Amino acid sequence: MAIPPGQESFQLTGYCVSECTAVSLPPEGITIFGSQLHTHLAGIKVHTRHVRDGIEMTELNRDDHYSTHFQEIRKLKKPVKVLPGDALITQCDYNTEERENVTLGGFAITDEMCVNYVHYFPATDLEVCKSAISDQALNSYFNYMKQWENQNTSFRQGISDNYKAIRWNKMRVQLLTDVYKEAPLSMQCNMSSGDRFPGYWENTPVTPVLKPLPPPPRTC
Structure with a gap:
């Protein structure tokens, strides 16, 4: 995934889908007691939602004034x-108003991440549960940029080069946002060994939230 430049607030979402927890967690479940939210320099807000049977439960953790310089x-x-x-x-919100080029996902501090490291018991084999947009959906977006927006994207280029080839405007940013929200996922539901749990993890549907939490009550 990537964050276009010049954005006051751009959101990326990572999923640990029900299909993964169904095969990786013990019947009695796990108890999460600690959480470390994590992005790099562009992150400004992070929170994790908890969904059961389409119903949103109490939030797991939230920081509306996130700073990568103060992580705990x-x-x-x-x-x-x-x-x-x-x-x-x-869900992670990013500010790239001072950046001229697209910000890619990656390990460098100038790249970006959207992570919640959770601390729980009892220990299980589940080590990593993370999502990315499916390759098919992303290639369709790049093809649209080429055919209809005359951008220098190409199936011969890698994903990073295609992101960098786009001259971003409001419409192209909004279309990318819509693709991120609607496109199926490529999941990693991994054991501590690095092997994936049994299952088909490509083109996994986005988790539906049929009954979201109501807005917090106003205090004034």
Whole structure:
């Protein structure tokens, strides 16, 4: 995934889908007691949602004033029980107003991540549960940019080069946002050994939230 330049607030979402927790967590579930939210320099806001059978539960963790210079493992005020079949959705907001070029996902501090490191018991074999947009959906976006927007994207180029080839405007940014929200996922549901849990993890549907949490009550 990537973040276009010049954005006051651009959101990326990472999913730990119910299909993964269903095959990786014990029948009694796990208890999360700590959480470390993580992005790099462009991150300004991070929170993780907890969904069960389409119903949004109490949030797992939130930082509306996130700074990569002040990261900490936070003990949750109340431990959270996550059962097999539950989903976790981590949403990160980024500010790239001072950047002239697209920001790619990666390990460098000038690249970006959207991560929640959770601390829980009992120990399980689940090590990594993370999502990316499916290659098919992303290639369709790049093809649209070439055919209809006259951008220098090409199936001969890699993903990073295609992102960098786009001259970003409001419409192209909005279309990318829509693709990220609607496109199926390529999942990694991995054991500590690095092997994936049994299942088909390509073109996994985005977790539906049929009943979101109501907005917090106003205090004034």
